Amino acid sequence: MIALGLAAGRRRLTFWGKLLQINWGLALVLTLVASIGFATLYSAGGGSFEPWSVRQMMRFGVGFVVMVALATVDIRIWFRWAYAIYAAAIALLVAVEVAGRIGMGAQRWLDLGVFQFQPTEMMRVALIMVLARYFHCVAPENVGRPHYLLWPAVLALAPAFLVFKQPDLGSAVLLLSTAGALFFLGGVRIWKFALLGGLAIAAVPVAWSFLRDYQKQRVWTFLDPESDPLGAGYHIIQSKIALGSGGIWGKGYLQGTQGHLQFLPEKQTDFIFTMLTEEWGIVGGLTLLALYTVILLYGLAIALRARSQFGRLLAAGVIVSFYVYAFINMSMVMGLLPVVGVPLPLVSYGGTSMMTLLASFGLLIGVYVHRDVQIARDGGVEE
């Protein structure tokens, strides 16, 4: 009853009251990580704020405001609009597919004149919302029934397929792993995951036939980078050299030879972790990893604290998605995974991913602000 009273009280919070409820500790850690990014981009720019660092700061500033704004939005609004947002994201993905077909070649964004919009990024959030809503609504006794899983599977596979076709292997993997995590947290039986794993392995040859040549090449190169040291294997080899040569304390800020002499490809985007660890050594790498872990723990704590299943799943989905990004990127530059073109969250140079990430953290913090809000399984508010 007390909790209910509190929840009722919170619901009546003003905008300014909600601002006070925002998890500023998490916001601080996010800013720290982004700052590591600014400093590394300053180095990647050859000791200059231009062209990357200063723009990244501006984007972070804008993104931060968006994050705070979204945090104050009642999560029930997301609950209500989840399918609509999802449908819009699907429509945009199809639009991109059509535009791409007309434009001949890979296309991932819509040119809206002012800025370029990547529907894939929107889908990342939309999929989390729609699955969180689905698992919120389905009765626990029905979660175990196979035909209740058919619909969420379609919800997850359809966008993954569209993204995969773009072709954007990294994002497809990301969508599927986020969905998988939500299935797991939503209560789907463990043995079904084992079954799914088996099916996934069986599906590998089928998926292989859908891969473009350069994607197949990336996989082969990952398996044996030295087979093509100047071609496709070059990125992995040079990245490992840069990373390894950094040693414990690194070569010193602005002193990374691999990065500054252009041996390291894409040093401001996909390989920025290598740039960081070449100059700061394993100490720098561990620092960033520690900050990521703090964010991860914050995210998990928020998810555990939320009273509604929707809030829990929404928070968990955001944090899993963030985690998968970070993990895939770092594994990739260390030669543990194939090069799939996934940015390092909050650090890599890139407007869209920065905006989407901060927006999703806005949802996460929103769950914290509205942690005591309860949502009925049918969507109404439980009093």
Added chain:
Amino acid sequence: MGRQRDQDRAKQFTRRALVMGGAQLGLFGALVARMYFLQVVERDKYATLAEENRINLRLLAPPRGRLLDRYGDVLAENQLNYRVVVIPEQTGSIEATLEGLTHLLSLSEADIKRILRDMARQRRFLPVTIKDNLAWEEVSRIAVNAQDLPGVQIDVGSSRNYPDGAALAHVLGYVAPPAEADLTGDPLLELPDFRIGRAGVERVYDLALRGKAGTSQIEVNAAGRPIRELARVNGEPGLDLALTLDLHLQRYAMERLAKEESAAAAVMEVDTGEVLALASSPSFDPNDFNRGITAAQYRALLGNDKTPLINKAIAGQYAPGSTFKMMVAFAALEAGVIQPDSRVACPGHYELGDTRFHCWKKGGHGALSMIDAIAQSCDVYFYEVSRRLGIDKISAMARRFGLGKAVAIDLPGEKDGLMPTRDWKLGRYGQAWAQGESVVAGIGQGFVLATPLQLVTMTARIANGGLAVSPRLTRDLVDGRRVFERPAAKLASLGIPAQHMALVQRGMRNVVNDPRGTAFRARIVDPEMAMAGKTGTSQVRRITEEERRVGIRKAHQVPWKERDHALFLGYAPVAEPKFAAAVVVEHGGGGSAVAAPIARDLLIEVQKRARERPLPGARLAEATRERAGEPGAGR
């Protein structure tokens, strides 16, 4: 009810979220382990790879050592080679730049095509050679117009130059880019401008002349563009090499030989073995080989029957003819088969079994002692003596004087000549030695063969009273501060008794200075310079009985290839011999008429030089010091 279910769901979520969080932390742990492996365990390996990436080790070719004559005059040097290069990246428009250069340098269509092709092949910040070996006017024309030609530079390289070209080609040899077989893995050899000694002294002393390469560590970026120089180690320039040759005498000898179709000559000091001139004519210009000889030029040199590419002084093998008679005389005196003053009658021919051997003098010399037989070069006397000696004793004596085996001068391609023995013939032809062959060998015909260098060595050994002097071509290696002088070896005696030596020397003196001697007309009149010597005329083909009856044809009636070789060996001054000379004129005719005057002129010239320009020991070191001021390594 619903609340209970919600609480179950919350508990399940909590359980599973903790499992997932644990898994996520575990995976981060894997990343930490990977980082530890790469950055701590394998750090050194990757640090090395990173350094290899960024540091480009560039070799600095050392300047090749010079070749000097005995006085320190330059025989081979490095010449600055100016070439104009263009860096495509720095030109505003490559077409405009080429257009401008075409006016200044008169480039052909083919040149332009080649330049554009080179340009397409390499990165835009690397220089492309427009033209090599620029004349000085071309260099200044480019320099004057420099501001209108952005990206165009004058590049200075170094190339080998032989100021006296053909006069020294056979001795010095030449340099050329290394062939595939020369590559030993030494990266110096793979530098585009690098040359190695291909023939002559350049080849024998190649390693000393090369020097040691310097290195420059350059930081480069991934595209290979140099960023800055990190470190530089200057190499060591090659050592200068002083030869025993006298450039003046060498030139003189070449000019003198050039009057004949094909000839060789050698002049050496009889006490030291230092070769003052080693000439082979006709010759070729070694500078052509540096600049790149055309196939047509090379074919012409190869096809020439006067063999300009061969150093006939060391690789031409000739029947020594009558110049061989001293060897027979020494062998005869040592074996005691004849007394010095016992006479042999010469009726103009010599009968052995059914065979008749002719003396060069149709009517015969009458009865001659050994001295007269040498002076007048009587064939019959030596037929008889050789018959008594047999070939083995003759050959053994000749070998003591340096014939039959290369004298091991420091040049590649020296030939052995041939001193036959009974065993040699049995081994080679499976036939027994015929006495007639000994008789023929006694006048230096038949199997006997010798090179001009061997003959001058033999002459020097007679002139110095029977000491085993050997010819040598190099004096010192000079490295700027120190001079590595080759110590003069103590000469071994050949074991010829003094009275035998005196007898043969007397005979040789009479060859030139006795009115009946075969080379009286070529004598040196100045008594202080007077020479001794021996003529030789060796047949290239057998004279038939028919020809003998009809009368020997005049030289111009015989095809060049069938004419006799003319030889002369001499030494001077007669009283206290210092210099020995050997001259062979291929198919030149008579030794006394053709070869003797050349030898005389050489011996006069060398004695004049000894008076005018005695060898100053200090001079060489001085010439060397000048060189020490030169900049060290560099292109």
